[in-house]
Amino acid sequence: xxxxxxxxxxxxxxxxxxxxxxxxxxxxxxxxxxxxxxxxxxxxxxxxxxxxxxxxxxxxxxxxxxxxxxxxxxxxxxxxxxxxxxxxxxxxxxxxxxxxxxxxxxxxxxxxxxxxxxxxxxxxxxxxxxxxxxxxxxxxxxxxxxxxxxxxxxxxxxxxxxxxxxxxxxxxxxxxxxxxxxxxxxxxxxxxxxxxxxxxxxxxxxxxxxxxxxxxxxxxxxxxxxxxxxxxxxxxxxxxxxxxxxxxxxxxxxxxxxxxxxxxxxxxxxxxxxxxxxxxxxxxxxxxxxxxxxxx
Numbered sequence: 001x002x003x004x005x006x007x008x009x010x011x012x013x014x015x016x017x018x019x020x021x022x023x024x025x026x027x028x029x030x031x032x033x034x035x036x037x038x039x040x041x042x043x044x045x046x047x048x049x050x051x052x053x054x055x056x057x058x059x060x061x062x063x064x065x066x067x068x069x070x071x072x073x074x075x076x077x078x079x080x081x082x083x084x085x086x087x088x089x090x091x092x093x094x095x096x097x098x099x100x101x102x103x104x105x106x107x108x109x110x111x112x113x114x115x116x117x118x119x120x121x122x123x124x125x126x127x128x129x130x131x132x133x134x135x136x137x138x139x140x141x142x143x144x145x146x147x148x149x150x151x152x153x154x155x156x157x158x159x160x161x162x163x164x165x166x167x168x169x170x171x172x173x174x175x176x177x178x179x180x181x182x183x184x185x186x187x188x189x190x191x192x193x194x195x196x197x198x199x200x201x202x203x204x205x206x207x208x209x210x211x212x213x214x215x216x217x218x219x220x221x222x223x224x225x226x227x228x229x230x231x232x233x234x235x236x237x238x239x240x241x242x243x244x245x246x247x248x249x250x251x252x253x254x255x256x257x258x259x260x261x262x263x264x265x266x267x268x269x270x271x272x273x274x275x276x277x278x279x280x281x282x283x284x285x286x287x288x289x290x291x292x293x294x295x296x
Contacts, residue, residue, distance in 0.1 A: 032114035074240020125155035242279030253287030
């Protein structure tokens with residue numbers, strides 16, 4: 001299975017899970033007098049739409065390179081991540097508004113059985129986070145990472161709701177708004193996670209050099225190709241789930257142009273074979289003399 005197919009299947013997993021949880025949370029919150037659970041259901045509803053956006057992004061990114069997009073369509077991924085972050089911010093804003101409104105409006109203490117519902121939800125969302133974050137690492141997908149943090153933020157919201165409802169149930173009258181304060185605190189966690197998701201996506205779309213371990217792997221692997229005596233400049237940019245590389249390779253300055261050309265092709269093929277996450281690899285040949293150093 002390709003990394004694109006893996007990402008798409010993982011997104012379907014998120015969509016189905018979020019649909020089920022939105023229904024469960026909404027019903028439990030309504031019948032259990034828990035506004036924190038209702039706020040939680042609102043977030044899960046926005047998660048459904050953001051997951052659909054991620055899915056559409058993956059479908060678009062799967063398109064092969066063409067005349068207008070010689071590097072493929074992978075740059076759609078950080079753009080989708082921006083939209084996912086926007087959904088997170090909107091859901092946090094809704095939760096803040098609803099929580100403040102409920103704090104100012106007297107209401108009943110949540111039903112104790114809602115704690116069992118929340119316990120199951122927390123467990124499921126943490127499992128979902130671990131599944132999706134593992135797949136995001138396997139596929140180098142910033143959108144899947146955002147999706148994983150959606151699950152984690154959902155788990156945090158549910159934990160806050162669990163604490164708030166527990167306080168309201170244990171202490172009774174006068175503590176009815178404890179779950180609303182908990183939902184308010186959870187909104188803060190969601191906004192903080194939004195920044196953590198946004199930052200790498202912004203670096204990706206700006207072609208920021210953030211891939212030191214991959215750069216080192218490229219340099220070491222390049223030296224295994226006959227004729228390559230060192231490496232100079234190496235620039236890496238990410239598009240979707242692939243990394244495009246511009247590498248200056250050092251060779252013996254006395255060889256012919258044809259020999260240098262052959263070494264460049266061999267190096268490109270070898271790098272793509274040994275490091276499957278690479279997309280386009282452009283090799284620039286430099287003569288190895290005293291004016292060059294291995295690491296610029």
